[in-house]
Amino acid sequence: MKPAPFEWHAPASVAEALELKARHGDDARFLAGGQSLVPAMNFRVAQPAVLVDLNRVAGLDAIAHGADGSLAIGAMTRNARIERDAAAAHSHPILAEALHEVAHPQIRNRGTLGGNLSHADPASEMPAVMLALQASFLLRSRRGERAVEAARFFLGPLATALAPDEMLAEIRIPPLPARTGTAFLEVARRRGDYAMMGVAAVVTLDAGGVCTAARLACCSAGPTPMGAPRAAATLVGTRLTENDMTAAAALLREEVDPMGSVQASPAYQRHLAGVVATRALRLARGRAA
Numbered sequence: 530m531k532p533a534p535f536e537w538h539a540p541a542s543v544a545e546a547l548e549l550k551a552r553h554g555d556d557a558r559f560l561a562g563g564q565s566l567v568p569a570m571n572f573r574v575a576q577p578a579v580l581v582d583l584n585r586v587a588g589l590d591a592i593a594h595g596a597d598g599s600l601a602i603g604a605m606t607r608n609a610r611i612e613r614d615a616a617a618a619h620s621h622p623i624l625a626e627a628l629h630e631v632a633h634p635q636i637r638n639r640g641t642l643g644g645n646l647s648h649a650d651p652a653s654e655m656p657a658v659m660l661a662l663q664a665s666f667l668l669r670s671r672r673g674e675r676a677v678e679a680a681r682f683f684l685g686p687l688a689t690a691l692a693p694d695e696m697l698a699e700i701r702i703p704p705l706p707a708r709t710g711t712a713f714l715e716v717a718r719r720r721g722d723y724a725m726m727g728v729a730a731v732v733t734l735d736a737g738g739v740c741t742a743a744r745l746a747c748c749s750a751g752p753t754p755m756g757a758p759r760a761a762a763t764l765v766g767t768r769l770t771e772n773d774m775t776a777a778a779a780l781l782r783e784e785v786d787p788m789g790s791v792q793a794s795p796a797y798q799r800h801l802a803g804v805v806a807t808r809a810l811r812l813a814r815g816r817a818a
């Protein structure tokens with residue numbers, strides 16, 4: 530298949546890119562790594578009249594490490610680069626762990642974090658990870674900029690809080706407190722496939738081994754990345770024993786809303802959610818300790 534005809538613009542600056550998006554609105558799409566947009570155009574599922582190519586725009590692909598352990602990642606940073614960033618692996622090891630499950634190395638070499646998040650595929654790993662890390666997204670337009678929490682960014686399958694004239698410019702990830710353990714685990718039919726179920730877990734322990742904070746978020750578990758706040762809340766104040774984790778996983782199974790696919794029925798996905806959540810929590814607990 531070949532795409533429908535389109536106009537192509539290659540701005541050199543963010544200001545120029547935002548000007549083009551403001552002028553063309555919903556008729557225009559930003560082109561990042563092209564790993565989702567180009568196949569969709571070739572199948573004519575997407576037929577943007579205008580492409581605003583971000584690949585020549587300066588200043589959108591930096592990884593900034595804050596002295597407090599926070600991260601600010603430019604939207605055009607390639608997934609492979611984040612996966613290999615030693616400082617990010619130290620401050621937020623869950624990023625590399627989850628990115629390793631995103632497609633194949635060739636796709637991660639081109640695909641960007643901003644493109645992955647803007648695409649908002651509910652089966653995608655990184656939106657769930659961003660939810661668990663309480664990340665926020667810097668959105669820019671000619672009108673100004675605003676920060677949107679991950680929890681408010683994903684509105685539905687392939688739908689986000691981005692306005693027609695806005696660009697996702699930067700992903701901001703807060704530092705993880707001391708004695709915090711993280712884990713991302715998924716079950717997929719084949720390596721590199723979208724997951725039938727994936728779970729991101731973040732737990733913080735005090736010096737005595739009692740859980741002081743916990744967050745759980747799942748991919749392929751509903752119309753958006755799905756947090757499981759009720760399940761996570763039950764873990765706070767516990768020692769994360771096997772019983773505590775099994776009880777939380779049972780609640781999480783009720784909080785997710787899987788849609789099913791050719792590979793797995795919603796009931797099987799729900800079952801997987803409990804199994805994967807328990808394993809991810811066990812791993813995160815071990816790492817926190």
Ligand SMILES: Cc1cc2nc3c(=O)[nH]c(=O)nc-3n(C[C@H](O)[C@H](O)[C@H](O)COP(=O)(O)OP(=O)(O)OC[C@H]3O[C@@H](n4cnc5c(N)ncnc54)[C@H](O)[C@@H]3O)c2cc1C
Pocket residue numbers: 558559560561562563564565566567568604605630631632633636639640641642643644645646647648652653654655691695696697698721722723724
């Ligand atoms: C065979 C295959 C397997 C894959 N498997 C997985 C997988 O297992 N897990 C997974 O998560 N993904 C998977 N993907 C998708 C891949 O991760 C894509 O790279 C990613 O979803 C899109 O990133 P991109 O940079 O290529 O964005 P593009 O394809 O260029 O853009 C995607 C969408 O985001 C918009 N966009 C891009 N950048 C911005 C921005 N800065 N601001 C606003 N809007 C923007 C575009 O206009 C477009 O609508 C797979 C892709 C392929 C081809």
